Amino acid sequence: MEIQVRNATAADIPSAARTLAAAFHDYPWTRWSVPAADYAERLEELQGLYLHHALGCGLVLVDDKQRGVAALLPPDAPEPGALAQERIAELLGDRLHALLATELPEHPAGSWDLATIGVDPDSQGKGVASAILAEALRRLDSYRAATALETSAARNVALYSRHGFTVTATTEIPHGPVVHSMLRCAADI
Template identity: 50%
Template sequence: MTSIRSATEGELPAAARVLAEAFECYPWTRWAIPADGYSRRLLELQSLYLSYALDEGVVLVDEQLGGVIALLPPTAAPPSEEFQERVAQLHGDRLTVVGEVRLPPSPEGYWTLETLGVRPDRQGAGLGGALVRAGLDIASKSTLHGVALETSDERNVRLYERVGFAVTAVTTIDRGPVVYSMVCEGTEKP
């Protein structure tokens, strides 16, 4: 049985490294982040997003820090101007094309599963599914609505479908990846 718990601030650097490893070949990040300094930019972006998620939402890890998930509630405050400026700098010359992407908006009142990553040597053993189920459990305690996400890796679609998500839209980005928008409907609270 995998033990999933809330991450601490001190664990964020290790959690960001897990995400950077997991996203090294991910279609969206490969398209959205410049090749020049890609790994450094990816790690810093993951660090920024995890810090924001820890402040505004939920970051969960397993005991061995082999996987991490971050979710934001619909009430999350927008990121600071400094945060947004740094993200823009890290996207460099890709910022314009990333900014032009039009994906369907998440349903009103839904949590968003912002990121999920498992170290490559731990993938395929059920850790990703355990992290998602733990995140869904937390989200279900605060809303009747569900959780929305986007993924640009078709293998992830199957993982998310196994835990209750369904594809709601497929967006093909010109000279970019295919993005799957997915939703897991909430259940009534007792």
């Protein structure tokens, strides 16, 4: 089964946000960082805000059946606008201070950020994430750009490793998840 990957449009964002919210429902980082009250609704709205931001300044990819989505930000990406930041702070509520106090290693200069990639739970294990990730990396290789990411799910390390990423740091968040920082250098083309 060939999986077609394309650029997302603004019309794709609501569906893509739902996909990411379903994919990250039990993810250690989001369970730790998003308040439990109205968790699913908060998570979906946060994903939508982040995707709109990435669509405006980076790269958002979806598969042809919208089972998966990835968002990547260039090294010079600005912060989300003031209104989006205000809403993000409201959605994060009492978890905002913990997030702001969390220190993760900085991405290497000039590297793109694989901010998120997720697949609807019913489609996981069918090659959707690999297809989207391979297309994203193919595009970044044309820029000769390295790609950095963080994951708090140990099982994701194997997926990313298959695509050329290596673990550069492991951070244990006090009272929170373990976060693996990973990097993939640009492929020679």
